[in-house]
Amino acid sequence: MAEYNRVSECVGLITLRNPPVNALSAAVRQGIVDTVERALSDPNVKSVVICGQNGIFCGGADIKEFGSKMTGPPLIPMIHAIESANKPVVAAIEGSALGGGLELALGCHYRIAHSKARLGLPEVSLGLLPAAGGSQRLPRLIGVPAALNLITTGRHVTAAEALQLGIVDQVTDHNTVDAAVKFALSVAGRSLDPRRISTHPCPQQPDLDALFEEVMQKVRQSARGAIAPIACVQAVRAAATLPYAQGMERERELMATLFTSGQARALQYCFFAERAVGRWRMPSGARWDTSKPRPVHKAAVIGLGTMGRGITVALAQTGLSVIAVETQEKQLMEAKQAISGMLERGAKRRGVAPALDRVIYSQNIQAVADVDLVIEAVFEDIALKTKVFQQLSAVCKPGTLLCTNTSALDVDQLASETPNPELVVGMHFFAPAHVMKLLEVVYGPRSSPQAVATAMQLGKKMGKASVAVGNCRGFVGNRMLKPYIEEAFFLLEEGATPELVDQALEEFGFSMGVFRMSDLSGLDVGWRVRKGDGLVEPGTASGRSARIRQGRRYSPLGDLLCEEGRFGQKTGRGWYQYDKPGSRVARSDPWLHSFLGAYRAQHGLVARRIDHQEVLERCLYALINEGFHILDDGIAAGPEDIDVIYVSGYGWPRHRGGPMFYANMVGLAKVLERLEHYQQLHPEVPHLQPSSLLRRLVASGSPPIHKWGEVIKKLHSQL
Numbered sequence: 001m002a003e004y005n006r007v008s009e010c011v012g013l014i015t016l017r018n019p020p021v022n023a024l025s026a027a028v029r030q031g032i033v034d035t036v037e038r039a040l041s042d043p044n045v046k047s048v049v050i051c052g053q054n055g056i057f058c059g060g061a062d063i064k065e066f067g068s069k070m071t072g073p074p075l076i077p078m079i080h081a082i083e084s085a086n087k088p089v090v091a092a093i094e095g096s097a098l099g100g101g102l103e104l105a106l107g108c109h110y111r112i113a114h115s116k117a118r119l120g121l122p123e124v125s126l127g128l129l130p131a132a133g134g135s136q137r138l139p140r141l142i143g144v145p146a147a148l149n150l151i152t153t154g155r156h157v158t159a160a161e162a163l164q165l166g167i168v169d170q171v172t173d174h175n176t177v178d179a180a181v182k183f184a185l186s187v188a189g190r191s192l193d194p195r196r197i198s199t200h201p202c203p204q205q206p207d208l209d210a211l212f213e214e215v216m217q218k219v220r221q222s223a224r225g226a227i228a229p230i231a232c233v234q235a236v237r238a239a240a241t242l243p244y245a246q247g248m249e250r251e252r253e254l255m256a257t258l259f260t261s262g263q264a265r266a267l268q269y270c271f272f273a274e275r276a277v278g279r280w281r282m283p284s285g286a287r288w289d290t291s292k293p294r295p296v297h298k299a300a301v302i303g304l305g306t307m308g309r310g311i312t313v314a315l316a317q318t319g320l321s322v323i324a325v326e327t328q329e330k331q332l333m334e335a336k337q338a339i340s341g342m343l344e345r346g347a348k349r350r351g352v353a354p355a356l357d358r359v360i361y362s363q364n365i366q367a368v369a370d371v372d373l374v375i376e377a378v379f380e381d382i383a384l385k386t387k388v389f390q391q392l393s394a395v396c397k398p399g400t401l402l403c404t405n406t407s408a409l410d411v412d413q414l415a416s417e418t419p420n421p422e423l424v425v426g427m428h429f430f431a432p433a434h435v436m437k438l439l440e441v442v443y444g445p446r447s448s449p450q451a452v453a454t455a456m457q458l459g460k461k462m463g464k465a466s467v468a469v470g471n472c473r474g475f476v477g478n479r480m481l482k483p484y485i486e487e488a489f490f491l492l493e494e495g496a497t498p499e500l501v502d503q504a505l506e507e508f509g510f511s512m513g514v515f516r517m518s519d520l521s522g523l524d525v526g527w528r529v530r531k532g533d534g535l536v537e538p539g540t541a542s543g544r545s546a547r548i549r550q551g552r553r554y555s556p557l558g559d560l561l562c563e564e565g566r567f568g569q570k571t572g573r574g575w576y577q578y579d580k581p582g583s584r585v586a587r588s589d590p591w592l593h594s595f596l597g598a599y600r601a602q603h604g605l606v607a608r609r610i611d612h613q614e615v616l617e618r619c620l621y622a623l624i625n626e627g628f629h630i631l632d633d634g635i636a637a638g639p640e641d642i643d644v645i646y647v648s649g650y651g652w653p654r655h656r657g658g659p660m661f662y663a664n665m666v667g668l669a670k671v672l673e674r675l676e677h678y679q680q681l682h683p684e685v686p687h688l689q690p691s692s693l694l695r696r697l698v699a700s701g702s703p704p705i706h707k708w709g710e711v712i713k714k715l716h717s718q719l
C-alpha cells in the first residue's frame with residue numbers, strides 16, 4: 001500500500017506502507033501507481049516526495065511473490081512513469097533502499113539519504129539481477145566500474161559512500177522526509193531533462209573490452225558456478241554498449257533465464273532459511289518467542305589459544321567488556337599481542353576506533369566473578385574442561401551462563417559436572433572465530449530455554465548465523481562431515497586421487513575439496529579423534545580384514561599419512577605438497593600417488609576408473625543421509641537449520657541451497673535409489689544405508705522441503 005498526503009501546501013508525499021521492510025508487493029506497486037498519478041494530476045502539487053514508513057525506504061521487490069504468478073502493476077513501467085513525470089520526484093531514503101527499492105529511487109529525479117541509510121542492489125545474492133532498470137541506470141549514473149562492483153557483489157554502501165559515488169544528491173543527519181520536502185520545494189519548476197538517468201549516456205570508459213574481460217574473469221573465478229554474477233556483468237555491458245531501450249531488452253532476457261533457475265530458488269531459500277533459524281525451538285517445546293534472553297554486558301573467555309583469541313575479538317567487536325583469562329604468563333602476553341593486532345586490523349578495515357580497552361587480561365580465573373557469561377575455550381579434553389567448569393561454578397556470580405566452545409565433546413556430560421546444568425550450553429565457533437559466520441548453539445536436555453535464548457541472541461549480536469542444535473557426537477556439522485570424509489577415503493582406496501575428488505567437489509561449488517580442506521585444518525585433528533575411538537591400529541596388517549574395524553569398513557589412509565608426519569599445510573606435506581610448512585598453494589605430490597599404489601597393492605585392491613558423478617554421489621549423498629538421521633533424531637529442528645550450517649560454515653555452495661535443499665532439488669527418490677545402489681555394492685558401510693526418514697519421505701510422495709516437518713512430526717508424535 002502507499003499513502004498519499006499533501007504537505008507544505010504543494011508537495012505530494014507518498015509513503016510506502018508494507019511492514020516490516022516496505023517490500024514492493026503487488027499492493028504497494030498498485031499504491032505507487034495510483035498515488036503518483038494523483039500527485040501528477042493535482043495542479044496544486046509542484047513536486048513529489050516518496051518515502052517509506054517506520055524509518056525504512058524499501059527492501060526491494062517482495063521476494064515471497066517470486067514463487068508464484070506475479071500480479072499487479074509491473075515495476076518497470078511504474079518506475080518509467082516516475083522518471084517521465086513533469087514534476088520533480090524526490091526519494092527520501094531512510095534505513096535501506098535495496099534492490100527494487102533503489103531502482104525505484106533511481107527512477108526519481110533526486111535522492112536524499114539519511115546518514116545512517118544503506119543502499120545497494122543485492123539481487124545477485126538472490127540469484128537475480130537488478131532487472132527493474134537498475135542494471136541500466138546505475139552505470140549511467142556512477143560509471144561502469146563502480147556499477148559493476150556494486151551489482152556483481154550486491155554489497156550495501158553507506159550514505160556517505162553513496163554520496164561520494166553520486167548515487168544520492170544530499171545526506172542529512174536530521175529528519176529525512178523534512179529535508180526531502182524542503183529540497184523538493186527548492187527544485188520545483190526546474191528542468192527535469194538532465195535528471196532522467198535513462199536518457200544519459202554511460203560515462204566514457206577507456207578500453208571497455210579489456211575492463212569487461214578482466215571483470216568477467218574475476219567474477220567467473222569467485223562465482224564457483226553461480227550464474228547470476230555473470231549475467232550481471234552481461235547486463236552492465238549492455239548498458240555500456242547499447243542504447244537504453246536495447247539495454248533494457250537485454251536486461252529482460254537475462255532476467256528471464258535467472259528468474260526461473262534452480263540457483264535463484266536455492267539462494268532465495270537460503271535468504272529465508274537464515275531468518276527461520278532465528279525462530280529456534282527445542283524438543284521440550286521451548287521456543288524463541290517464549291524464552292527471554294538474559295542481558296549480557298560483560299563476558300569472559302577462558303583459554304587464549306587460536307579459538308579463544310578469535311572469540312575474544314568477536315565479543316569485543318560486539319561492544320562487550322571481556323575478561324580474557326590464560327593461566328600461563330607467556331601465553332597470556334602472546335595472546336594479548338595477537339588479540340590487539342586483530343582488533344586494530346579489524347577496526348582499520350571498518351574505519352572505527354579499535355576496541356582495545358574493552359579487553360582486560362588476567363592469569364587468574366577469579367577475575368571472572370562478576371561476568372554475565374563465560375565462554376570456555378581450553379584444550380579439547382573433557383577432564384580439563386570439567387575442572388574449568390567446576391572452578392567457574394565456584395567463582396562466578398549466581399546465574400552466570402557457562403558456555404563451552406567444543407567441537408566434539410559431550411555438552412551434557414560437562415553440564416552434569418556442574419551444580420547448575422541449566423546454565424550450561426555449547427557454543428561451537430569455527431576458526432577463525434572472529435571471521436567465520438557460523439555458530440552452533442548446542443543445548444543438552446538440561447539446558448534452560450533462557451540459556452539457549454541468551455547464547456542465540458549473543459551469536460546474532462556478533463553477526464553470526466546462529467543455529468540451535470541438540471547435543472550429539474559432532475553436533476550437526478561435524479556429524480555429517482564424518483561419512484563425507486570416510487567416503488572420500490574409500491574412493492582413494494578404490495582408485496581415485498585427492499586431485500580427482502577435490503576437483504569434482506570444487507566444480508560442484510565447494511570452496512575447497514575434502515582433501516585440501518583436510519590439509520588446511522590438519523590431518524592430526526581427525527587422527528586424535530580416531531585414536532580416542534580406538535580405531536587406530538599400529539602395524540602393517542594387510543587385506544580386507546585390516547580395513548574392517550569395529551564391524552564396519554575403515555580406511556587407515558589418514559592414519560598412515562599422520563604416521564609419516566604429514567599433517568597437512570602446517571608440516572608442508574599432507575594429501576598434497578606445499579613449498580614450505582604453512583604455505584597455502586597445494587601441489588600434486590608424486591610421493592602420495594606411489595604411496596596410494598603401494599597401499600592398494602598391499603591390500604589386494606585393484607584401482608578402477610572413478611568419475612566425478614560417483615565422487616559427488618558417494619560423498620554428498622552419504623552426508624545428506626546423515627542429515628536425515630539428524631532430523632529424525634530431533635537434533636536439528638528442520639532442514640533449514642542443517643542448510644544454514646553447511647552454507648555458513650562448511651563451504652557448501654550457497655547457490656545450491658545447502659545439502660537438504662539440494663537433496664530436494666535432485667529428488668528424494670533419486671537420492672534413495674543411489675544410496676541403495678551404493679549400499680548394495682558396499683554392504684559393510686553403514687552410512688550408505690538409507691535413513692528411515694528418507695524412506696518415509698519418499699513413501700509420502702516426496703513432499704516439498706517446507707512440508708518435511710509434517711512427516712518428521714508424525715513419527716515423533718507416535719513415540
Ligand SMILES: CC(C)(COP(=O)(O)OP(=O)(O)OC[C@H]1O[C@@H](n2cnc3c(N)ncnc32)[C@H](O)[C@@H]1OP(=O)(O)O)[C@@H](O)C(=O)NCCC(=O)NCCSC(=O)/C=C/CCCCCCCCCCCCC(=O)O
Nearest residue numbers: 023059060061062063064098099100122131132256259275
Ligand atoms: C536489510 C533488510 C531490508 C532488513 O534487515 P533486518 O532489519 O535485519 O530484517 P530481516 O530480519 O532481514 O527482515 C525482516 C523480515 O522481512 C522479510 N523481508 C526482508 N526483505 C524482504 C523482501 N525484499 N521481500 C520479502 N520479505 C522481505 C524477511 O524475510 C523477514 O521476515 P521473516 O523473518 O523471514 O518472516 C533485509 O531484510 C534485507 O536485506 N532484505 C532483502 C533485500 C533484498 O535483497 N532486496 C532485493 C529483493 S529482489 C529485487 O528487489 C528485485 C528487483 C527486480 C525485480 C524485477 C521484476 C521481477 C519480475 C520479473 C520477472 C522476469 C521474468 C521475465 C519473463 C519474460 O519477460 O519473458
